[in-house]
Amino acid sequence: MELASRITHITPSLTLSIDSKAKALRAQGVDVCSFAAGEPDFDTPEHIKAAAIKALENNFTRYTPVAGIPELREAISKKFLSENQLDYQPQDIIVSNGGKQSCFNAILACVGEGDEVIIPAPYWLSYPEMVRLAGAEPIIVPTTAANNWKITAEDFANAMSPRTKMIIINSPGNPTGAVYSKEELRAIAEVAADEEILILSDEIYESLIYDGLKHVSIASVTPEAHDLTITVSGFSKAYAMTGWRLGYLGAPKKIAQAIEALQSHSSSNACSFAQYGAVAALNSSQQCVADMREEFNIRREYMFERLSKMHQLSVIKPSGAFYMLTDISKLGMSSMNFADRLLSKSNVAVIPGIAFGNDKTIRLSYATSIDIIKEGLDRLENFCKTL
Ligand SMILES: Cc1ncc(COP(=O)(O)O)c(C=O)c1O
Structure with missing residues (x-):
């Protein structure tokens, strides 16, 4: 059975699949720190x-x-x-x-x-x-x-x-x-x-x-x-x-x-x-939006400060959304290889930049709790030291 040619040219969403992989590992009891999320971690107001x-x-x-x-x-x-x-x-x-x-x-x-x-x-x-x-x-x-x-x-x-x-x-x-x-x-x-x-x-x-x-x-x-x-x-x-x-x-x-x-x-x-x-x-009042933005901003500042100190990586401070695109080119490996090794060795999920058309970067989302961000960045820092 042949599928329509229009569907054979597309690939499923890598971000959704890595996020599900991290969630599945967590469901098995693995202590995964996921920076893969593409959605706010807050509840709807x-x-x-x-x-x-x-x-x-x-x-x-x-x-x-x-x-x-x-x-x-x-x-x-x-x-x-x-x-x-x-x-x-x-x-x-x-x-x-x-x-x-x-x-x-x-x-x-x-x-x-x-x-x-x-x-x-x-x-x-x-x-x-x-x-x-x-x-x-x-x-x-x-x-x-x-x-x-x-x-x-x-x-x-x-x-x-x-x-x-x-x-x-x-x-x-x-x-x-x-x-x-x-x-x-x-x-x-x-x-x-x-x-x-x-x-x-x-x-x-x-x-x-x-x-x-x-x-x-x-x-x-x-x-x-x-x-x-x-x-x-x-x-x-x-x-x-x-x-x-x-x-x-x-x-x-x-x-x-x-x-x-x-x-x-x-x-x-x-x-x-x-x-x-x-x-x-x-x-209704837009205070709920302002509150979430404030919380994202605290995490953004923290993540930026930490990543800036990791010398094998390089990052510019993003002005919007809840992602930090981080350059890994000093490490000389593909973004997929980096993401795979980070997940299997340190239980940290990130999205390889190849998914976004740039193989020299990885994407970290800060739409997750500050505790997970702290722990995940500690693990990322230690992982980079082993490379
Ligand atoms: C740039 C961009 N546009 C659109 C969307 C779609 O958002 P939704 O369909 O959930 O409203 C997303 C979701 O990740 C996004 O990142």
């Missing part, structure tokens, strides 16, 4: 859970409109305006089963056979696979620690060809934690506007920014950028709601309508009662 429970008790258990309940699209529209200076009407907003589906919907609706999509590396590992599934070609543009893992307008222009249809910008970024400034985004947006290149802006980590920096949405930098951009965000990272599977996008009307039609034939609406939890998340 009570008021969000209470709103979903209430909706369930009220039997809000049937299909909803494909693009989401009106209250939620209204709340997202208001949030886009107040926090992102973006004018997306509720009908230009599509709620989906996670930011992941929002990204996939945007790619499927906008690119296809013969198109190229520019992806700065290190990248979130699903982007190239989504592009391939859509029949298009990912064009990977490496970035460097020297440039804080960011693509410049010049890199973007140089990577362009007559087939370029889209660029993906992810700020704050996974796995780099890179945060683009307004000026950097404006320069990229101007290059995109010159050639009418679409921009997929994945802003799922927008609430996790440190050092007093402010998140900027690329769609807000110029009117032309607004007309070319699909802005993706969601609830998973900001409100510790990964299992709820709720994300959304705002897009120019034509694209939003196409995505709504696409979703109507694939997953239909996101979970009905979960959508009421999302309404409560957006319409």
Whole structure:
């Protein structure tokens, strides 16, 4: 039996598989310190859970409109305006089963056979696979620690060809934690506007920014950028709601309508009662988000200080998300080899950078308790001394 060729070209998510491997070892009683997590370790705030429970008790258990309940699209529209200076009407907003589906919907609706999509590396590992599934070609543009893992307008222009249809910008970024400034985004947006290149802006980590920096949405930098951009965000990272599977996008009307039609034939609406939890998340105090950010920041400072002192490694301080991309090139081994040996010798799980298109790095997530971070870094330090 032959599988469809589109599926034979993709690889399963390495981050999810390493995270499950670490969880399975722990279930067997092995004392694993995992830096593999791609999700907050906090519980969903009570008021969000209470709103979903209430909706369930009220039997809000049937299909909803494909693009989401009106209250939620209204709340997202208001949030886009107040926090992102973006004018997306509720009908230009599509709620989906996670930011992941929002990204996939945007790619499927906008690119296809013969198109190229520019992806700065290190990248979130699903982007190239989504592009391939859509029949298009990912064009990977490496970035460097020297440039804080960011693509410049010049890199973007140089990577362009007559087939370029889209660029993906992810700020704050996974796995780099890179945060683009307004000026950097404006320069990229101007290059995109010159050639009418679409921009997929994945802003799922927008609430996790440190050092007093402010998140900027690329769609807000110029009117032309607004007309070319699909802005993706969601609830998973900001409100510790990964299992709820709720994300959304705002897009120019034509694209939003196409995505709504696409979703109507694939997953239909996101979970009905979960959508009421999302309404409560957006319409209530944002103190819970600030509290989680503060806790992440404490861990970020601690992890950065420790890693900076490990001389075989090198790291730049990330400004956002909850990852620390760490350079292992001084050790002269592949990222997979490093990650495998670290797990088997020291019971520490990290994600090899090869998963993100950079074999000279590993990704450590600090979305785990400070005690695990301390113990895991002690083990990492001892492991490096044995190399
Ligand atoms: C960069 C990025 N985008 C999107 C997502 C998807 O998030 P979700 O589908 O849980 O909303 C993730 C999750 O890890 C991510 O890291």
